[in-house]
Amino acid sequence: AQSVTQLDSQVPVFEEAPVELRCNYSSSVSVYLFWYVQYPNQGLQLLLKYLSGSTLVKGINGFEAEFNKSQTSFHLRKPSVHISDTAEYFCAVSEAEAGTALIFGKGTTLSVSS
Amino acid sequence: DAGVIQSPRHEVTEMGQEVTLRCKPISGHNSLFWYRQTMMRGLELLIYFNNNVPIDDSGMPEDRFSAKMPNASFSTLKIQPSEPRDSAVYFCASSGQGVYGNTIYFGEGSWLTVV
Numbered sequence: 001a002q003s004v005t006q007l008d009s010q011v012p013v014f015e016e017a018p019v020e021l022r023c024n025y026s027s028s029v030s031v032y033l034f035w036y037v038q039y040p041n042q043g044l045q046l047l048l049k050y051l052s053g054s055t056l057v058k059g060i061n062g063f064e065a066e067f068n069k070s071q072t073s074f075h076l077r078k079p080s081v082h083i084s085d086t087a088e089y090f091c092a093v094s095e096a097e098a099g100t101a102l103i104f105g106k107g108t109t110l111s112v113s114s
Numbered sequence: 115d116a117g118v119i120q121s122p123r124h125e126v127t128e129m130g131q132e133v134t135l136r137c138k139p140i141s142g143h144n145s146l147f148w149y150r151q152t153m154m155r156g157l158e159l160l161i162y163f164n165n166n167v168p169i170d171d172s173g174m175p176e177d178r179f180s181a182k183m184p185n186a187s188f189s190t191l192k193i194q195p196s197e198p199r200d201s202a203v204y205f206c207a208s209s210g211q212g213v214y215g216n217t218i219y220f221g222e223g224s225w226l227t228v229v
Contacts, residue, residue: 043220101147104157
């Protein structure tokens with residue numbers, strides 16, 4: 001079975017500062033990895049995903065994430081955040097090529113202030 | 115394009131009442147998921163269907179919960195009888211061509227309050 005740990009429940013940052021949201025996963029098999037964002041009172045939408053290939057994945061809204069197999073991590077980064085990036089961010093994992101659903105971490109609340 | 119459509123968006127009900135949440139997946143998608151979100155437990159997978167067949171229902175909390183998918187365009191999640199601890203946001207989501215790395219699209223959620 002897979003599991004996901006998001007290491008920070010809340011990350012406060014100032015506008016235009018860089019940010020990193022940390023995610024570690026546990027699995028005995030190959031995995032697919034995802035980051036989703038949830039704005040207040042809305043559903044989740046995909047930011048980016050890693051399936052295979054290049055370990056650096058670029059997503060929407062200027063976010064990127066790097067898959068590190070040896071450290072079982074998939075940290076999300078953005079070089080300069082905006083107020084509008086304030087939201088809840090979820091890391092998720094699924095078992096590769098086995099048809100399992102996504103298992104989500106507990107989420108990280110990113111709060112961007114001016 | 116229409117996304118995943120859930121109804122009702124908000125429901126307040128009394129303990130002991132039956133609650134039915136409805137979901138219409140994106141047309142052409144053949145996998146459907148029900149998740150529950152609470153502050154304490156985060157996002158939990160309740161059940162998922164592939165081609166209308168339940169594949170994994172190990173997340174369904176207890177016999178009071180049941181889910182059906184009578185056809186490719188409709189699913190229900192029923193709670194009977196409801197209890198205050200069932201208060202949560204229930205998300206329906208769908209994906210195409212199975213779950214092999216495909217993006218899962220979420221509805222906007224059904225906010226359930228049981229008093």
